[in-house]
Amino acid sequence: MTATTRTQFGDFLRSRRRKLTPDAAGLSGGRRRRTPGLRREEVAELAGIGVDWYVRLEQGRAVSPSEATLDALAQALRLDKAEAAHLRALARRDEAHEFVRESVPPAVERLVASLDLPAYVSGRRWDLLAWNAAAADLFGFDRLAEANRNILIYMFVEPEARRLFAANWSDEARRMIALFRASHDLHAGDPAFVALVERLCANSREFANWWSTHDVRSGVSGQKVIVHAQRGTQRYEYATFQANDDPALKLAIYTPVSADAGASSE
Incomplete structure (x- = not known):
């Protein structure tokens, strides 16, 4: 170590x-x-x-x-x-290389763009690297400033996320922190990871409090309830996949499900 x-x-x-x-x-x-x-x-x-x-x-x-x-x-x-x-x-864990923001291979970008379902690609620091029109419509990613194109920044700093997840925001935010912790601790001394956590702690009291609990979870598929500005409350099933070109890249795809489908606890 x-x-x-x-x-x-x-x-x-x-x-x-x-x-x-x-x-x-x-x-x-x-x-x-x-x-x-x-x-x-x-x-x-x-x-x-x-x-x-x-x-x-x-x-x-x-x-x-x-x-x-x-x-x-x-x-x-x-x-x-x-x-x-x-x-x-x-x-x-041995000595890790300094973090460099990933790039998405053109073939993967084309695949994401071709999907009708909301889909996006993130990296090991949870930076948002690519997304399609359906994800932009659902999450508003096109409106994010370059410096805010990170899933955790989106969740804890952008007001859009709180409106989108509504009553479920707290549970979803805590789940995200526990998932990110598993990745973060393997890169904890890296300046890019340090800067991200410092910004989140400075801008969100909830993040600072929940981060201190040191909870860890593994990534799983599940369901999310989202309140769309035009279409109202919708339920999505989500799943994530690693890219063979770079295992640090994670593709997330959201599939709409019927309103009466049982929600996952994950």
């Missing part, structure tokens, strides 16, 4: 430890606790590792946990599948 990923690894451990209750971990509550969550020695005992070793991990010091230790930590902290995968990804 690099110094940056060691810090992210430690921060993630700490956030999950503080979130886990003694009851959820199978421990008796014992005496009244001044702070929420488990103590470091309790996590170390549950994971079957030394307290000093665990403290070193949380502090981001130069230690390299084995696969067995990672499995034990994931079990001790009751991590779900996405959280456990994130912990392992941070532990394996």
Whole structure:
């Protein structure tokens, strides 16, 4: 692990430890606790590792946990599948190249433009790189300033997103943060990622508060309810795909579904 990923690894451990209750971990509550969550020695005992070793991990010091230790930590902290995968990804992460905004191959641009369904392409930092007329009509991407062509900036800074997602904005915004965290922590020291998070924290109190929880989720398909300015409330099913030319590129496609279709919880 690099110094940056060691810090992210430690921060993630700490956030999950503080979130886990003694009851959820199978421990008796014992005496009244001044702070929420488990103590470091309790996590170390549950994971079957030394307290000093665990403290070193949380502090981001130069230690390299084995696969067995990672499995034990994931079990001790009751991590779900996405959280456990994130912990392992941070532990394996080597020095990353400096982020460069991706470009979309012409063939992919033509494919997106040819689709009748709303579709767009984003990069690893969630920059909006290409979209079609249907996506422009649904989300208003054509009206975004160049500096705001990023899905998170759109969601937390642009008023259009709050109107579009209406009562569902908060749930969708928190879901996006948890999805982005999984990518961000692998590039946490990169100036481009630092600048993005700093801007979001400065411009959105909600983002700053939710970002501090360090929640992580994996990408899945699902449904979204969107309130269009002209067509009213609509429900869309969405799915995402990686491009073979550059796995950092992600194509999202939205398909309208009937209003009475059951909404996904994702």
